[in-house]
Amino acid sequence: MGLRYYESQATGVVVAQLEAGDLLLECIRDLVKEADIHTGVLMTGIGSLSKARIHTVSTNVNPVEELYLDIDGPLEVTHFMGLIANYEPHIHISMCTPEMKFYGGHLEEGCQILTLSEITLLRVPDLKLHRRPMPERSPYHYRMLDTQK
Template sequence: MEYYRNESDAFIRLEPGDFLMKSLMEFAKLENIDFAIISSGVGMLEGIEMGWFCVNNNDYDKYTIAGTYDLSSISGNISLFNGNPHPHIHIVANHPDFETLSGHLIDCRCHITMEIGLRIFDNEALTRKTKEGVPASFITKK
Protein backbone atom coordinates (compact mmCIF):
# COMPACT_ATOMS: atom_id res chain seq x y z
CA MET A 1 0.00 0.00 0.00
CA GLU A 2 1.13 3.47 -0.86
CA TYR A 3 -0.76 6.64 0.08
CA TYR A 4 -0.77 10.41 0.04
CA ARG A 5 -2.76 12.55 2.47
CA ASN A 6 -3.48 16.23 2.92
CA GLU A 7 -5.79 17.94 5.43
CA SER A 8 -9.10 16.68 4.05
CA ASP A 9 -8.34 14.10 1.33
CA ALA A 10 -6.30 10.96 0.78
CA PHE A 11 -5.28 8.79 -2.15
CA ILE A 12 -4.44 5.11 -1.55
CA ARG A 13 -2.91 2.77 -4.11
CA LEU A 14 -2.86 -0.97 -3.44
CA GLU A 15 -0.38 -3.50 -4.77
CA PRO A 16 -1.29 -6.93 -6.18
CA GLY A 17 -2.34 -9.24 -3.34
CA ASP A 18 -3.16 -6.43 -0.87
CA PHE A 19 -6.47 -6.94 0.94
CA LEU A 20 -8.70 -3.87 0.68
CA MET A 21 -10.24 -3.97 4.19
CA LYS A 22 -6.92 -4.60 5.95
CA SER A 23 -5.30 -1.79 3.95
CA LEU A 24 -8.06 0.71 4.80
CA MET A 25 -7.95 -0.20 8.49
CA GLU A 26 -4.14 0.10 8.52
CA PHE A 27 -4.31 3.50 6.80
CA ALA A 28 -6.92 4.79 9.29
CA LYS A 29 -4.78 3.67 12.24
CA LEU A 30 -1.55 5.14 10.81
CA GLU A 31 -3.22 8.48 10.06
CA ASN A 32 -5.44 8.59 13.19
CA ILE A 33 -8.65 8.86 11.14
CA ASP A 34 -11.97 8.42 12.91
CA PHE A 35 -14.23 9.00 9.90
CA ALA A 36 -13.78 9.18 6.12
CA ILE A 37 -16.00 8.73 3.08
CA ILE A 38 -14.80 6.72 0.10
CA SER A 39 -15.17 9.20 -2.75
CA SER A 40 -13.83 7.17 -5.69
CA GLY A 41 -12.08 3.98 -6.67
CA VAL A 42 -10.92 2.02 -9.69
CA GLY A 43 -8.85 -1.11 -10.24
CA MET A 44 -8.96 -4.85 -10.60
CA LEU A 45 -10.27 -7.23 -7.90
CA GLU A 46 -9.99 -10.93 -7.10
CA GLY A 47 -10.94 -13.12 -4.16
CA ILE A 48 -14.15 -11.16 -3.71
CA GLU A 49 -16.36 -11.95 -0.74
CA MET A 50 -19.76 -10.25 -0.71
CA GLY A 51 -22.45 -10.19 1.95
CA TRP A 52 -26.20 -9.90 2.28
CA PHE A 53 -27.37 -8.60 5.66
CA CYS A 54 -29.67 -11.10 7.36
CA VAL A 55 -31.80 -9.16 9.85
CA ASN A 56 -32.84 -12.32 11.73
CA ASN A 57 -29.20 -13.23 12.45
CA ASN A 58 -27.95 -9.62 12.74
CA ASP A 59 -25.02 -10.63 10.52
CA TYR A 60 -24.05 -11.07 6.88
CA ASP A 61 -24.65 -14.19 4.82
CA LYS A 62 -21.32 -14.42 2.95
CA TYR A 63 -20.72 -15.38 -0.68
CA THR A 64 -17.35 -15.94 -2.38
CA ILE A 65 -17.10 -14.78 -5.99
CA ALA A 66 -14.53 -16.55 -8.20
CA GLY A 67 -12.57 -14.79 -10.92
CA THR A 68 -11.12 -11.39 -11.65
CA TYR A 69 -13.35 -8.31 -11.83
CA ASP A 70 -12.94 -4.66 -12.82
CA LEU A 71 -14.00 -2.21 -10.10
CA SER A 72 -16.65 -0.01 -11.71
CA SER A 73 -17.83 1.83 -8.59
CA ILE A 74 -17.12 1.88 -4.87
CA SER A 75 -18.87 3.76 -2.08
CA GLY A 76 -18.86 3.66 1.67
CA ASN A 77 -17.05 4.94 4.69
CA ILE A 78 -14.49 4.18 7.38
CA SER A 79 -15.62 4.87 10.93
CA LEU A 80 -14.58 3.88 14.42
CA PHE A 81 -16.57 1.05 15.93
CA ASN A 82 -15.66 -0.02 19.47
CA GLY A 83 -12.45 2.00 19.06
CA ASN A 84 -11.25 0.30 15.85
CA PRO A 85 -11.45 1.40 12.20
CA HIS A 86 -14.46 -0.21 10.52
CA PRO A 87 -14.85 0.06 6.72
CA HIS A 88 -18.41 -0.27 5.38
CA ILE A 89 -18.20 -0.63 1.60
CA HIS A 90 -20.45 -1.39 -1.35
CA ILE A 91 -19.13 -2.06 -4.86
CA VAL A 92 -20.17 -2.57 -8.44
CA ALA A 93 -17.72 -4.73 -10.38
CA ASN A 94 -17.80 -6.25 -13.84
CA HIS A 95 -16.50 -9.51 -15.27
CA PRO A 96 -14.77 -9.64 -18.72
CA ASP A 97 -18.15 -10.42 -20.33
CA PHE A 98 -19.45 -7.15 -18.73
CA GLU A 99 -21.74 -9.02 -16.34
CA THR A 100 -21.86 -7.00 -13.11
CA LEU A 101 -22.22 -7.81 -9.46
CA SER A 102 -22.99 -5.34 -6.73
CA GLY A 103 -23.57 -5.17 -3.02
CA HIS A 104 -21.92 -5.15 0.37
CA LEU A 105 -18.23 -6.00 0.25
CA ILE A 106 -16.83 -8.25 2.99
CA ASP A 107 -13.32 -8.15 1.46
CA CYS A 108 -11.29 -8.58 -1.71
CA ARG A 109 -7.70 -8.59 -2.93
CA CYS A 110 -6.10 -6.22 -5.39
CA HIS A 111 -5.39 -8.01 -8.68
CA ILE A 112 -3.21 -5.48 -10.61
CA THR A 113 -3.80 -2.15 -8.89
CA MET A 114 -6.50 -0.35 -6.94
CA GLU A 115 -6.71 3.42 -6.54
CA ILE A 116 -8.99 4.71 -3.80
CA GLY A 117 -9.93 8.32 -2.99
CA LEU A 118 -11.08 9.35 0.49
CA ARG A 119 -12.62 12.51 1.98
CA ILE A 120 -11.54 12.83 5.63
CA PHE A 121 -13.87 14.39 8.22
CA ASP A 122 -13.15 16.10 11.52
CA ASN A 123 -12.16 13.33 13.94
CA GLU A 124 -14.52 14.65 16.60
CA ALA A 125 -17.70 14.55 14.52
CA LEU A 126 -18.98 11.03 13.77
CA THR A 127 -18.80 7.45 15.03
CA ARG A 128 -20.46 4.06 14.48
CA LYS A 129 -22.83 2.72 17.16
CA THR A 130 -25.44 0.08 17.81
CA LYS A 131 -28.84 0.54 19.41
CA GLU A 132 -30.78 -2.11 21.29
CA GLY A 133 -33.57 -3.50 19.13
CA VAL A 134 -32.04 -2.20 15.89
CA PRO A 135 -30.15 -4.71 13.75
CA ALA A 136 -26.72 -3.67 12.44
CA SER A 137 -24.74 -0.59 13.37
CA PHE A 138 -25.10 2.97 12.12
CA ILE A 139 -23.25 6.30 11.85
CA THR A 140 -24.16 9.03 14.33
CA LYS A 141 -22.71 12.13 15.99
CA LYS A 142 -20.26 11.49 18.79
Protein backbone atom coordinates in the same frame (compact mmCIF):
# COMPACT_ATOMS: atom_id res chain seq x y z
CA MET B 1 2.93 -4.92 -2.19
CA GLY B 2 2.51 -2.18 0.32
CA LEU B 3 0.55 0.81 1.40
CA ARG B 4 1.33 4.13 -0.30
CA TYR B 5 -0.70 7.26 0.22
CA TYR B 6 -0.53 11.01 -0.20
CA GLU B 7 -2.53 13.68 1.60
CA SER B 8 -3.49 17.22 0.68
CA GLN B 9 -3.00 19.37 3.77
CA ALA B 10 -5.27 22.01 2.22
CA THR B 11 -8.27 19.76 1.57
CA GLY B 12 -7.87 16.67 3.75
CA VAL B 13 -8.09 14.41 0.68
CA VAL B 14 -6.03 11.22 0.96
CA VAL B 15 -5.10 9.35 -2.23
CA ALA B 16 -3.85 5.77 -1.91
CA GLN B 17 -2.67 3.11 -4.29
CA LEU B 18 -2.73 -0.58 -3.43
CA GLU B 19 -0.89 -3.21 -5.45
CA ALA B 20 -1.28 -6.75 -6.77
CA GLY B 21 -1.76 -9.27 -3.99
CA ASP B 22 -2.88 -6.73 -1.39
CA LEU B 23 -6.14 -7.40 0.45
CA LEU B 24 -8.51 -4.51 -0.19
CA LEU B 25 -10.47 -4.10 3.05
CA GLU B 26 -7.54 -5.05 5.25
CA CYS B 27 -5.33 -2.42 3.54
CA ILE B 28 -8.04 0.23 3.82
CA ARG B 29 -8.23 -0.49 7.56
CA ASP B 30 -4.44 -0.14 7.79
CA LEU B 31 -4.58 3.13 5.84
CA VAL B 32 -7.29 4.57 8.08
CA LYS B 33 -5.25 3.78 11.20
CA GLU B 34 -1.89 4.88 9.78
CA ALA B 35 -3.29 8.16 8.44
CA ASP B 36 -5.30 8.64 11.67
CA ILE B 37 -8.68 9.04 9.94
CA HIS B 38 -11.22 8.74 12.76
CA THR B 39 -14.11 9.96 10.59
CA GLY B 40 -14.11 10.21 6.83
CA VAL B 41 -15.71 9.47 3.50
CA LEU B 42 -14.32 6.93 1.08
CA MET B 43 -15.22 8.90 -2.04
CA THR B 44 -13.93 6.72 -4.87
CA GLY B 45 -12.30 3.39 -5.40
CA ILE B 46 -11.41 1.52 -8.58
CA GLY B 47 -9.20 -1.37 -9.60
CA SER B 48 -9.35 -5.09 -10.23
CA LEU B 49 -9.64 -8.18 -8.04
CA SER B 50 -8.49 -11.77 -8.44
CA LYS B 51 -11.11 -12.85 -5.90
CA ALA B 52 -13.82 -11.16 -3.88
CA ARG B 53 -16.04 -11.76 -0.89
CA ILE B 54 -19.17 -9.67 -0.31
CA HIS B 55 -22.46 -9.96 1.49
CA THR B 56 -25.90 -8.65 0.70
CA VAL B 57 -29.35 -8.89 2.25
CA SER B 58 -31.31 -11.92 1.09
CA THR B 59 -34.70 -11.28 2.70
CA ASN B 60 -37.11 -8.37 2.54
CA VAL B 61 -38.15 -8.37 6.21
CA ASN B 62 -36.41 -7.41 9.44
CA PRO B 63 -34.45 -8.94 10.89
CA VAL B 64 -32.82 -9.46 7.50
CA GLU B 65 -30.82 -12.51 6.57
CA GLU B 66 -27.56 -12.12 4.72
CA LEU B 67 -26.10 -13.96 1.77
CA TYR B 68 -22.31 -14.24 1.58
CA LEU B 69 -20.76 -14.64 -1.86
CA ASP B 70 -17.25 -15.73 -2.79
CA ILE B 71 -16.52 -14.67 -6.37
CA ASP B 72 -13.55 -15.76 -8.45
CA GLY B 73 -11.88 -13.24 -10.73
CA PRO B 74 -10.82 -11.64 -12.79
CA LEU B 75 -13.14 -8.85 -11.64
CA GLU B 76 -13.15 -5.23 -12.74
CA VAL B 77 -14.07 -2.95 -9.83
CA THR B 78 -16.36 -0.28 -11.21
CA HIS B 79 -16.71 1.56 -7.92
CA PHE B 80 -16.58 1.32 -4.16
CA MET B 81 -17.47 3.92 -1.58
CA GLY B 82 -18.32 4.20 2.08
CA LEU B 83 -17.97 5.91 5.43
CA ILE B 84 -15.38 5.70 8.16
CA ALA B 85 -16.60 6.02 11.75
CA ASN B 86 -14.36 5.46 14.75
CA TYR B 87 -11.60 4.23 12.41
CA GLU B 88 -13.81 1.47 10.98
CA PRO B 89 -14.69 1.55 7.26
CA HIS B 90 -18.15 0.51 6.03
CA ILE B 91 -17.78 -0.02 2.28
CA HIS B 92 -20.04 -1.13 -0.57
CA ILE B 93 -18.55 -2.34 -3.84
CA SER B 94 -19.67 -2.89 -7.44
CA MET B 95 -17.71 -5.15 -9.79
CA CYS B 96 -18.14 -7.20 -12.94
CA THR B 97 -16.76 -10.28 -14.65
CA PRO B 98 -15.36 -10.24 -18.22
CA GLU B 99 -18.81 -11.49 -19.31
CA MET B 100 -20.34 -8.32 -17.79
CA LYS B 101 -22.06 -10.12 -14.92
CA PHE B 102 -22.30 -7.53 -12.16
CA TYR B 103 -22.07 -8.07 -8.41
CA GLY B 104 -22.53 -5.59 -5.62
CA GLY B 105 -22.73 -5.58 -1.87
CA HIS B 106 -20.92 -5.01 1.40
CA LEU B 107 -17.14 -5.45 1.11
CA GLU B 108 -15.76 -8.29 3.22
CA GLU B 109 -12.22 -9.36 4.13
CA GLY B 110 -10.31 -11.49 1.64
CA CYS B 111 -10.76 -9.44 -1.57
CA GLN B 112 -7.39 -9.78 -3.29
CA ILE B 113 -6.19 -7.10 -5.70
CA LEU B 114 -5.28 -8.35 -9.17
CA THR B 115 -3.41 -5.37 -10.67
CA LEU B 116 -3.96 -2.29 -8.50
CA SER B 117 -6.54 -0.26 -6.65
CA GLU B 118 -6.74 3.52 -6.42
CA ILE B 119 -8.65 5.10 -3.56
CA THR B 120 -9.60 8.63 -2.49
CA LEU B 121 -10.71 9.41 1.04
CA LEU B 122 -11.84 12.68 2.58
CA ARG B 123 -10.87 13.31 6.17
CA VAL B 124 -13.69 14.93 8.22
CA PRO B 125 -11.86 16.18 11.32
CA ASP B 126 -14.73 18.21 12.80
CA LEU B 127 -16.89 15.09 13.29
CA LYS B 128 -16.25 12.13 15.57
CA LEU B 129 -18.74 9.58 14.29
CA HIS B 130 -19.43 6.29 16.04
CA ARG B 131 -21.85 3.49 15.20
CA ARG B 132 -24.13 2.21 17.95
CA PRO B 133 -25.55 -1.27 17.28
CA MET B 134 -29.33 -1.62 17.43
CA PRO B 135 -29.85 -5.39 17.84
CA GLU B 136 -33.54 -4.88 18.56
CA ARG B 137 -33.94 -3.90 14.87
CA SER B 138 -31.54 -6.43 13.36
CA PRO B 139 -27.96 -7.62 13.84
CA TYR B 140 -26.91 -5.32 11.00
CA HIS B 141 -28.70 -2.12 12.02
CA TYR B 142 -26.90 0.72 13.76
CA ARG B 143 -27.37 4.38 14.56
CA MET B 144 -24.70 6.93 13.64
CA LEU B 145 -23.73 9.27 16.49
CA ASP B 146 -21.46 12.31 16.63
CA THR B 147 -19.78 12.08 20.03
CA GLN B 148 -18.67 15.73 19.93
CA LYS B 149 -22.25 17.01 20.28
